[in-house]
Amino acid sequence: MIYLLALVIGVVAGLRTMVAAAAVAWGAHLGFLALTGTWLSFLTSIWAVVILTILAAGELVTDKLPTTPSRKVPVQFAGRVVIGALAGVALGAGFGLWLGALIAGAIGAVVGTLGGAAVRARLATAFRKDTPAALAEDAVAIISAWLLINAVTLVAVS
Secondary structure (H helix, E strand, O other): OHHHHHHHHHHHHHHOHHHHHHHHHHHHHOOOOOOOOOOOHHHHOHHHHHHHHHHHHHHHHHOOOOOOOOOOOHHHHHHHHHHHHHHHHHHHHOOOOHHHHHHHHHHHHHHHHHHHHHHHHHHHHHHOOHHHHHHHHHHHHHHHHHHHHHHHHHHHHO
16 A cells, blocks of 8 residues: 555656655654654654745746746656655655655656646647646645545554
8 A cells, every 4th residue: 555655646746746745744744654763754844844845835836837847858857756756765664665665656756747747738738728737737736645645644553
């Protein structure tokens, strides 16, 4: 189950990179993710939560700007894969599933990046504008991240 959740947080990173990062910081800060004593323990701090939440909000705004580069250019793509992998590790760390969660997060980020771009292009064509498609993508990323962090608590309890 953790590998599936890591894959999904990777998909979120492919859609909105910093939403995934902020989600795991919130999960860690609220105690949903067991990161204390790991190299990711910095995510439990209020500073990480605040900074990553501000970056996520900024990404939600800049994504709609016409000058924002495609998510498929190498730097953007690589950033999404790295954050997807790290977010996957953050989910898997408390369960001792570091490597598998890292791989699942990275794969999810590739899927989210390429799939998200394709779906957004189709929606933009259907809406005849990109903004509604981008807003729909924002909603999917945010709701998925919220549901995922809550699902981790269920896995931890069972």
